[in-house]
């Protein structure tokens with residue numbers, strides 16, 4: 001099921017930026033069913049949980065979403081060590097392509113430098129391979145899908161949907177502050193690129209969160225406290241899963 005041809009499956013609309021409407025900007029939290037830190041659909045969740053991670057089938061898959069600097073990577077490391085998940089960071093997979101100097105590395109660097117979204121053909125393949133090559137029964141996909149086209153491409157290629165989606169909700173000023181203090185020498189952690197990434201987040205990432213919210217799969221976590229405080233909410237959510 002993982003080996004269908006991706007180019008034939010991609011939807012027509014690419015992941016290009018378009019400005020969010022002022023309604024979307026002002027009401028993005030309302031688009032989520034109920035802002036809370038509890039599972040929105042425990043019954044559905046159990047249903048999916050029982051289908052994943054067993055008998056050589058696919059692992060349990062959790063998409064971890066949120067704006068740049070919302071703390072996805074930080075919380076994923078903690079979930080991985082406390083709940084036995086493999087941590088697949090889409091951004092790290094793309095950066096590995098750059099550092100290993102693959103054919104697509106230059107294109108990826110250019111796109112990341114500009115805060116845009118790498119074509120689905122590239123990212124979905126990297127994510128699929130990472131999921132396939134892990135022996136873990138539970139996998140966190142950190143920072144993917146980044147747009148509706150990514151989501152559709154992933155779901156068609158793999159024939160599967162995530163079992164769980166976590167959305168780290170954080171105000172922009174806090175995300176900017178964290179990114180400017182990240183100090184990892186990233187080409188995209190400068191104020192010009194950060195502004196572009198925030199626009200891309202609102203216009204292209206949020207529709208993915210809203211899509212999964214409408215299906216009762218997305219769980220909003222308030223990402224404003226300390227990393228410890230946020231992880232308390234995360235721990236509650238993951239403890240409630242039947243893994």
Ligand SMILES: Nc1ncnc2c1ncn2[C@@H]1O[C@H](COP(=O)(O)OP(=O)(O)O)[C@@H](O)[C@H]1O
Pocket residue numbers: 066067068069070071072073074075178179181182183223224225226227228230
């Ligand atoms: N709750 C928090 N409070 C303060 N700083 C944080 C918190 N969570 C993460 N950070 C820091 O903010 C920066 C961005 O966090 P990171 O986990 O890389 O976010 P993301 O993967 O969403 O971009 C990092 O330097 C990280 O150490």
Ligand SMILES: O=c1ccn([C@@H]2O[C@H](COP(=O)(O)OP(=O)(O)O)[C@@H](O)[C@H]2O)c(=O)[nH]1
Pocket residue numbers: 067068069072073090091092094111112113115116117118119123142143144145146150188197
């Ligand atoms: O599925 C993905 C994940 C990342 N990126 C690119 O990689 C950058 C860094 O992503 P990462 O998730 O590492 O950034 P974070 O949100 O964690 O700061 C993004 O801005 C995009 O340019 C992408 O195109 N598709």
Ligand SMILES: [Mg+2]
Pocket residue numbers: 072073091143
């Ligand atoms: Mg990250």
